[in-house]
Amino acid sequence: MKIEAQNLINYHCPRWNELPEIELYIDQVICVLQNNLAIFLKEENTPVITPNMINNYVKQEVLMPPIKKKYSKTHLAYLFVICILKRLMSISEINESIKSMKKSYSVEDGYNVFCEELEKALKKAFNPTEEIEPIFKEEDTREYATLKAIVSAFANCILVDKLILLRK
Numbered sequence: 001m002k003i004e005a006q007n008l009i010n011y012h013c014p015r016w017n018e019l020p021e022i023e024l025y026i027d028q029v030i031c032v033l034q035n036n037l038a039i040f041l042k043e044e045n046t047p048v049i050t051p052n053m054i055n056n057y058v059k060q061e062v063l064m065p066p067i068k069k070k071y072s073k074t075h076l077a078y079l080f081v082i083c084i085l086k087r088l089m090s091i092s093e094i095n096e097s098i099k100s101m102k103k104s105y106s107v108e109d110g111y112n113v114f115c116e117e118l119e120k121a122l123k124k125a126f127n128p129t130e131e132i133e134p135i136f137k138e139e140d141t142r143e144y145a146t147l148k149a150i151v152s153a154f155a156n157c158i159l160v161d162k163l164i165l166l167r168k
Helices: 001-008 026-039 052-059 075-087 090-106 107-126 142-167
Strands: none
Touching: 001 107, 001 142, 026 052, 026 075, 052 075, 075 090, 075 107, 075 142, 090 107, 090 142, 107 142
């Protein structure tokens, strides 16, 4: 657990400027997501996402359709958020949360804030003795406070999964 906890404490969610500049085919998108999000899986050899899941997100209008079967940086950012939050929220709730964040942030800024808050929440969950700033501040917007609560819940969900695995 110690090594895995350290990996989660040190987890780096790729920021907007670290996402591929070129458009990707679905199998490449899946590879990027699998490489970056496998650390959060309950069971090792399960996929983070499948082509069918991506197609369903498009059908449900949570994700815009690819252009000529290629996915952009925006698609990838949405998919990072969806893959992380689907453990806690329904797809329609994720969609509403994304729409709400877009009222206050551009996709780029909102995604970067999501990444930063996810990393802080993981550090707080897996290293609770380290002094980290309080989760909510008075000046936080409702959307920002909601985002912080969601990623905190996700980090704690991952912690519970890892503790359960230790008992097996």
